[in-house]
Structures are given as C-alpha cells and as structure tokens.
Amino acid sequence: MEPLLQFAPMQSSVDEGFWHRLSSLKLNKLGIDDSPIHIFGFYAPCSHSQVSNHLTVLSESLPSELSEASLIPEPSRGNRNRCSVPGILYNTNTVESFHALDKQDLLKKEAAKIWDDILTGKAVEDCSVLSRFLVISFADLKKWTFNYWFAFPALMLDPPATVVNLKPASQWFSAAEAESLSAACNEWRSSKSTADVPFFLVTIDQHSCATVRLLKDWEACQGNGNKIFFGFYDPCHLPKNPGWPLRNFLALISVRWNLNSIQFFCYRENRGFADMKLSLVGEALITVPQGWKDTVPSAVGWELNKGRKASRCISLAQSMDPTRLAISAA
Template sequence: MAEKETPPIILQFAPLNSSVDEGFWHSFSSLKLDKLGIDDSPISITGFSGPCSHPQVSNHLTLLSESLPLDEESLIGSTSHGNRNKCPVPGILYNTNTVESFNKLDKQSLLKAEAKKIWEDIQSGKALEDSSVLSRFLVISFADLKKWSFRYWFAFPALVLDPPVSLIELKPASEYFSSEEAESVSAACNDWRDSDLTTDVPFFLVSVSSDSKASIRHLKDWEACQGDHQKLLFGFYDPCHLPSNPGWPLRNYLALIRSRWNLETVWFFCYRESRGFADLNLSLVGQASVTLSSGESAETVPNSVGWELNKGKRVPRSISLANSMDPTRLAVSAVDLNLKLMRWRALPSLNLNVLSSVKCLLLGAGTLGCQVARTLMGWGIRNITFVDYGKVAMSNPVRQSLYTFEDCVGRGEFKAVAAVKSLKQIFPAMETSGVVMAIPMPGHPISSQEEDSVLGDCKRLSDLIESHDAVFLLTDTRESRWLPSLLCANANKIAINAALGFDSYMVMRHGAGPTSLSDDMQNLDINKTNTQRLGCYFCNDVVAPQDSMTDRTLDQQCTVTRPGLAPIAGALAVELLVGVLQHPLGINAKGDNSSLSNTGNNDDSPLGILPHQIRGSVSQFSQITLLGQASNSCTACSETVISEYRKRGNSFILEAINHPTYLEDLTGLTELKKAANSFNLDWEDDDTDDDDVAVDL
C-alpha cells in the first residue's frame, strides 16, 4: 500500500472560530457611548488566541473586554500585550450605526483590504519581525444600544494559494520525531512558551540537530538555521484540535514561506498542548508541496477568503445582552443613551455630568412641581427633593402628572411622599426624597406657641437649600415664595421661579445673591460682566408679600388655570435651569433675549439664549423674554434684607411673619408704595406699566 502512487491531496485547513465574551460588548457599548458617538471609523482591536489545549475542542479566537483600545490615542494602533493563553491577534472592527449600513457593507472589499495588509507585511518582512500580523482578523458589527443587541460577523482573512498546496504527509508529531527528538522538542517548546519574551509569538522555527537536540528559533533566523540541521520545521500555535487537519493560521504562514523563501516542500509543525505543556501526540507534523504560480508577483495581492460561517450558513451572528442584564441597569443605560444621542447629534458641548450630578429642590409638588420633576428626569437629572404640605386630592391626578387615583382614595397620600414613589416607579435609579412641610410665610401671623415649630421649618428649609444646587419655586401663593427667595439669595443658589395666571405664565431665574460679588472677589470676569445682578420674583414689587389665602372663595382656593399652562411653564423652567447649568457663568450669566439672538453671548451656550424671564399667554399663543435688574428695595434679595437676616436670624423672620409692614418699612417700600399707588401690580400687565423695573425687550 505504501508504495502505491496516490493522487496529490489538497491540504485542507480547519477554519478558525470566533468567540465574543459579553464583557467585550459591554465595554464596546461604553466606548461607543462615552467616546465614539456616531463616529463609525474602524477601530483596532485585539483578538486572543493560543494553541489548542484539548483533544476534542479547538481554541477560538476570543474577544474580551480588554480587546478594545484602552484610550483614545490607541483607537488606531498597537496591539495589547497578551500571555501564554491569550496571544494577541491584530484585528479591526467596523461598527455601523444602522442595520442597513451593516447589511450594505462591502464585505469582499473589507476582506481584501485586510488580506492586503498581510501580503504587504509578508513582502516588507514585517511578518518576520512580528509574526502575529499573519493572523489578522476583521469584525463588522451593528450595536443596537437601545436594545442591547449586537449583530456581528468575523472574517479571518486567508491568502489563497494558487495552485493549492498539496499534502504529502501528515501525522502526529510523536510519530514523526524519534522519542529522543520528541523529548527535546517538547522541552524546547515548553521553554519558548514559558518565556515572557516568546510565549505569545505564534510562528517559529523548530530545528532539530543531528544529535536530536531541538531548539526553537524566530522566523527571522531562518537563514541562520540553514545547513547545520537534520530537520527544520515551520512551527505555529495551532488552535485546531483535529488530527486530520492543520488549523487556519497555516494558510498565511505557507504564503509567507512560499513567497519569502521559495521552498518547494515545507515541513510544518502544528503545535498543540495538554494542560499547559507541549503534547506531541496532539501536535501534528506534515509535509506540503508548495508551487509558486507563474503569474504571481509581490505587487499582486492574492485572492482571499475567510468570512466565518454561522452554523454552516453565510449569515451574521447576533447576541442580545438585555436578558442577562439587571433591568434597572438596562433602564439607566437606556436613559443615558438617549441623552448621549442628543449630545452627539445636536449638542456636542453639552455637559451631561453637570446634569446628572445637580441636586434639585422642588418647593411645591402640584401641577408645576410634577411637570418640573418629569422634565428634569428627561434631561438626566437624578437627584430631586420635593417639599409640599398637601395631600393628593381627588381632582389632582388629571392635572398633576405624578399622581394616580390610588394616591387619593381614603385620606389621600402626602404629595411629597407620593411624588417620590412615582419617580422611583418611572426610573428606579432616581435619588429622591420628600419633605412634608409648610413654608413659613410673611404676613401670616403666628402665636407664640407656634414659634418653635415655624422656626424649625425655617431651619429645615434653609438646610435643604444649602444642601441642593438649584431651587424651584413652584408653590401656588406669592408669599410662600418669599422665604425661599431670601434663602436662595443668601446662599447664592440658583432659583428658578414659575407662576401661573389663568391663561398666562411667567418663568424666571433669580439673579445671584447680593453678597455674591464680595464672595467671588477672585473672579474678575464676573465683576466685570455683572455689575448689576438680575432681579428676583419680588424685585418688581412695591408691596411686601402678604396673606393672600384667607377668605378666598372656593374658586380662588383652587388653582384655576388652563390645563395647558403648567406643562408649558414647568418645561420652560427646566429648560431655563439647564441653560444656567450649561452656561460658563452659571448663576452670574446675564439675561439674553430673543431679539438679540444674532449677537451677544449666545454663542457661549450650546442651548441658545439664556433669558432672565419668559412670559407667555395661551390665549394669545405668544411668548416673550424680559429682563429686570435686582432692586435695592426688594423685600427678598436686597442687601438690606440679606444683611438684616444674617444679623438677626430668627427674630428677623418672626418679625416678617408677624408684622405685615415690617418688610416694607425695612426696605423703604413703604415710601415707594406711596409714590406708586396707581401702578397696576398684576404681573400679567406690568411689562407694559412698569417699564423702569421690568423692561420689555
């Protein structure tokens, strides 16, 4: 039988298999969301491979979390350093932003491009210096980050040898080598694998001298190995376990050998292991006949093959991580993704971290409070505290979007409690709490027994304002906004104010506190640009806030507004806060207005203009921006009031609460009032009547 002439057998290579760890997709998702955005340039990644180490299982080419570049500079570049079981393989990832783009990718061209790199590395000699470049790979993918599902397709480009390589013989290495040789080869391989310098070098030479001593050499030493050996084999880490076939890396290896040294027959050594040591029973040795085609030249890149099959078919693979992820984490990442999409597309300079870390205090959890909280969540704000004294009433849920019928059956849940519950139900990652508390009001005299409790509330409110970054004034009376306005001016906190008439609304941001200039003496820019502070809600007044609630009729007790108002004003209030947070000057930003939109400091903010006040009417479907400076006789934010509060503390507050005229006397409003008693003080009109205070621009 051995003598019988057999037709040449075409050498068949066992294809590589890919394996992608979920950690890779998680890391890639982060990279995409945090750095790449919609940039779909190809990125360099590193696959990991190694010699087969099990008689029944081939070793895969694996993508792990660390397959991705560590930092932005290395997106196109070097290969990660590996270890004995994770020999790095250079790869490239083409990720598309749509499934249509994925399907439209020209796979043949992409494969050809990678094959060309291999061919060029062979021709240039680079493959001799760094043999890992012989086993490049390529992945195309579409990452649906909304659904956490990934479609992908690997290619392991292999240069097609023409004519094909024929196999002369193939046998276990233990049969090829003498036992003495085998022992020496094993020892040399184990040394090669144990050395940090060579453990991940997958292509090498095995030379066995006539005295059966084996040594492993780098490919570049081929010339040096000529002559003095009995046997010289081309070894490589073979991921394949099959006894009948060498693995895929041999293809490009043979292309190198043929092109570089023009050999006619090649002895190759498929190195395989067991339990971390060379196993010459699993390892193969073969002899192949390699013929150089007549037309081949260095300039012509050979054809290439290598797209991985999926269960025998030419289709991509896909994986969904959604089911294996914690639902809350999924929600967090989905919400984050939406915000990042907004940034990628429209607001590259948007600072999302400022939004996710800001702490908002909402005074009032009614129609406005509910809408403000919802819009804050839409912007990615995570930390919301509600202050409200009321309970959810039967008429609330149809207008107050955080409550349901269930919250008002029986005696009704406190709004501050129900709102917190609702936010958690909407988005479990919210950090939110509720404080059931009435806000002390000037002009609502209290008895001496009540003093401790009211002063306690003042302290709580002051502490809450100190511990938050932005305060929304959303209560339904004018006078309940006074103390928070004062405390925000005192603490120099951002205050956003929204108030509703029947069919008109006002949304404004308060200016910095009167002491903010001295506090920030270092910041010369602010001193320069901000010689005058913006006004607060009370700056336009010529009367101090007083009791407006007692003896109101049924209809007045109810906040009678057109249902469309609160969503509009609440949403605008949040957009205004976001504008302040994104503005380089923050609370000190001067007030813009629509008509100056082509000049001024609008370019500073990616969000557009940052007005001081917005007033609108649903009966006219109109909206305007206004600007008003801080008043020296303001009962809430003037230096007189703030310094009196700092000096006298509780006794100042009690006097304001118990004596309706105290604030007016203190600030000189009493005098102003006498001079101005013909003014129309309804804010819906005062933009026309009160030009020197609120300026209609």
C-alpha cells in the same frame, strides 16, 4: 496526485465584556462616528484533544474610553494564553448600513495588509501580523442586541497546496527527537519573551537535539545539515487537519524563502504542556506559478454560522437594559 491540504477554519468567541465596552465607547465617546476601530483578538494553542481554541475578543480588545491620545489599544505581551492578533472593527450606526457593507472588499483590504507585511518582511520580524481578523457589527443600543460577523482573511494559493505524510509528531519523530522537541517547546512557552510568539522555526540536529528559534533566524539555520520545520500555535484539535494560521504562514514561507516543499509542525498542548501525540507534522507541496507575487492573492475567511453564510446575533438585554436591571434589583 497527493490530497489537498485542508485547513480547519478559525472560530470566533466574544466575551460579554466586549459588547459592554463597545456600548459605553459608542455612547460616551464615539457617538455617530463610524470609522473603523483598531482592536485586538487573542488566541492560544489547542489545549484539549476534543475542543479547538478560538479567537477571543474581550473588553480589553477595545481601546479604553480614557485613553485620550489614541484609539489604538496596546496589546499586553507575555501572556501565554493570549497571543494577540490585530483586528479591525466596522461598527455601523444602522442595520441597513451593516448589511450594505461590501464584505468582499473589506476582506480584500485586510488580506492586502497581510500581503504587504509578507513582502516587506515585517511579518518575519513581528509574526503576530500574519493572522489578522475583521469584525462587522451593528450595536442596537435601544434593544441591547448586537449583530456581528467575523472574518479571518487567509491568502489562497493557486493551485492549492497538497500534503504528504501528515501524522502525529510522536510518529514522525524518534522518541529522542520528540522528547527534546517537547522540552524546547515548553521552554519557549514559559519564557515571557517568546510565550506569545505563535510562529517559529524548529531545527533538529544529528544528535536528535531540537531547538526552537524566531523566524528571523532562518538564514542562520541554513547549511549545517539540520532538519528544519516551520512551527505554529495550532488552535485546531482535529487529528487530520491543521488550523487556519498555517495558510498565511505557507504564503510567507513560499514568498520569502522560495520553498516548494515545506515541513510544518502544528504545535498543540494538553493541559498547558507540549503534547506530541496531538501535535501534527506534515509536508506541504506548493506549486505556485511564476509571477504570482505581482498581485495580491485572493482571500477567503468569512466565518460560517452553523454552516450557513450568515451573521450572528446576541441579545444582552438581561444584563445591560437598565429597565430590566432595575426590575431584577427591586
């Protein structure tokens, strides 16, 4: 029996600006309205051999106070260090309602959106919807403290996928293939139209020539004897585990294209350029039973806080509390 394929969880990172804008939105526009807010998070491929990248939320993740028309922010496209991920924020008015939120249910709702986009094919057209996230928070604007908890919903395969032959891309490919693939990836990452497209296809022909293509080109890649790999921007730096975004990608591949054996490519960079020693290639084996498409699969993904199932808390009184600011400015 092959070992299980284990995924390194996504990690969150919250820029101070996010809480500043949330506070002013709450005070100046939302009031006690606590309906969920559409937000965006950003991530990029791992770019250092020793630290993973995170899903980051910034002030731009939130809608602007000035945008009268809608509360849905527009993601900026084309920034290679900011692949946008759609998310939803439940900001409660009291600490009690923060704790009373049904976390399993909220996670399920987001997983259902991902599942729906997989079934309808939307995820093939716009792969940014494959990774979603949700945040629950309670912003205490009297004490300038923020309790929050992130979740990165991942659809579970049952039974879980197993893995064979997971190794650095530099060992999997011939030197010529690796060189051609690096060049193709660097070109993909420097083109404004594809720089922030985090899921893609890689084909390698008989002459070791690699091409990176959009997911919707899947049919066009068939039947010419080329090797096909499913690539994604991997935020994880670990040498033996792929990162979280591969989970929903495997569900998509299994549902859309009925594959049981999937060769995947975890794309990672060093100092902003493709690095085949850090990038991984492996083969995932999937044995989902007939009829699993009929119901939404179970999902997991609440972020742990130092290994514990707990929310996080940050105090920004020092930079937000007007009294303290007045004292330090006196």
